[in-house]
Amino acid sequence: MNTTATAVAGQGGGGNAPQSLAGPSVAVSTAADWIALLKPRVMMLVVFTGLVGLLVAPGRLHPVLAFTAILCIAVGAGAAGAINMWYDRDIDAIMHRTARRPIPAGRIAPGEALGYGVTLAAASVIVMGLAVNPAAAAGLAFSICFYVFVYTMWLKRRTPQNIVIGGAAGAFPPAIGWLAVTGGLDVMPLLMFAIVFAWTPPHFWSLSLWAHGDYQRAGVPMLPVVAGARETRRQIFLYTVLLVLLSLSPCAFGLAGPLYGVVAALLGVCFLQRAWRVLRDRQDAGGISLTGDAPARASFRFSILYLFMLFGALAMDRFLV
Amino acid sequence: MSDPRRRRVASLSRTESDAIAHHRRGRNLAMLLVLVALCGLFYLITLVKLTHHVP
Numbered sequence: 001m002n003t004t005a006t007a008v009a010g011q012g013g014g015g016n017a018p019q020s021l022a023g024p025s026v027a028v029s030t031a032a033d034w035i036a037l038l039k040p041r042v043m044m045l046v047v048f049t050g051l052v053g054l055l056v057a058p059g060r061l062h063p064v065l066a067f068t069a070i071l072c073i074a075v076g077a078g079a080a081g082a083i084n085m086w087y088d089r090d091i092d093a094i095m096h097r098t099a100r101r102p103i104p105a106g107r108i109a110p111g112e113a114l115g116y117g118v119t120l121a122a123a124s125v126i127v128m129g130l131a132v133n134p135a136a137a138a139g140l141a142f143s144i145c146f147y148v149f150v151y152t153m154w155l156k157r158r159t160p161q162n163i164v165i166g167g168a169a170g171a172f173p174p175a176i177g178w179l180a181v182t183g184g185l186d187v188m189p190l191l192m193f194a195i196v197f198a199w200t201p202p203h204f205w206s207l208s209l210w211a212h213g214d215y216q217r218a219g220v221p222m223l224p225v226v227a228g229a230r231e232t233r234r235q236i237f238l239y240t241v242l243l244v245l246l247s248l249s250p251c252a253f254g255l256a257g258p259l260y261g262v263v264a265a266l267l268g269v270c271f272l273q274r275a276w277r278v279l280r281d282r283q284d285a286g287g288i289s290l291t292g293d294a295p296a297r298a299s300f301r302f303s304i305l306y307l308f309m310l311f312g313a314l315a316m317d318r319f320l321v
Numbered sequence: 322m323s324d325p326r327r328r329r330v331a332s333l334s335r336t337e338s339d340a341i342a343h344h345r346r347g348r349n350l351a352m353l354l355v356l357v358a359l360c361g362l363f364y365l366i367t368l369v370k371l372t373h374h375v376p
Contacts, residue, residue, distance in 0.1 A: 030344050030347055030348065034348070034351075064365045068362065
């Protein structure tokens with residue numbers, strides 16, 4: 001439990017990657033490694049969108065139960081992340097961006113990570129079911145299974161549409177937050193789902209534009225690897241247009257007020273501007289950026305701010321208007 | 322002692338053993354805090370369910 005030889009790294013679920021990284025003879029996990037296994041940065045976004053789903057839902061949930069619901073969403077998302085790291089440990093060891101994660105670095109044994117992920121996933125669903133309601137628990141279980149089985153195990157290594165379809169997993173939290181309050185679904189949680197769903201491709205493809213070397217080495221068919229950087233830039237722009245239209249739809253349906261409408265429109269213009277710069281980035285004949293993918297990096301950073309501000313505006317709109 | 326991981330641990334220097342013990346204490350403390358927090362949360366959930374007649 002406490003020590004793990006580095007040789008355990010690199011025997012991942014995909015099973016076609018070379019073995020291990022160089023490292024110390026004995027690597028020891030710390031509490032921070034077990035937290036890192038839960039992908040805390042991804043968890044923050046999931047928690048925030050889930051919280052907004054919970055806040056904009058009609059009705060009230062006792063603060064203790066609301067806290068429990070958000071905690072379950074966070075732990076469930078983290079558990080899915082841990083199982084993802086267990087399955088992808090072979091390709092994580094190859095990619096520079098992920099090589100220092102606890103499993104490929106040899107600080108946590110793969111089996112321990114899997115047990116940790118499965119236990120937390122089951123616990124989060126059970127507590128959600130017992131403390132909040134069965135519908136929210138079912139939604140959480142579905143989102144964990146979708147991320148693990150559909151995205152991680154099925155799509156990620158097979159199709160360049162991996163993050164388009166798999167992105168649905170990250171879009172569930174607002175709907176789960178809504179389910180926690182109401183026990184059912186409506187138009188608004190479906191729109192929130194659609195917004196995060198459409199947000200995922202421009203967000204991830206911007207990252208993959210400059211990290212495509214990593215994905216290529218690992219054999220992950222991300223869009224820039226399969227279709228090239230030029231086509232990826234075009235797809236980023238198209239999905240950004242779709243995202244901006246979807247972000248305005250709550251106003252069109254009369255489900256959000258002018259505050260949200262103004263913020264969504266302004267953010268949409270800013271995001272479109274960045275996506276346009278990505279599309280028009282100076283590039284060679286093969287579509288390789290001559291600017292070090294500076295516009296894609298800017299677009300990636302802005303996409304995170306965009307989602308936080310958009311959902312923040314939705315929550316504020318609910319309370320101020 | 323046939324497990325290679327156990328053999329590797331058995332051949333550690335004093336400094337490495339101390340470092341491992343230090344990390345283990347950190348993890349145990351973190352686990353204690355999580356368990357105490359969970360007990361508090363379950364207590365509060367029970368209280369809310371009973372006093373507010375939430376199903």
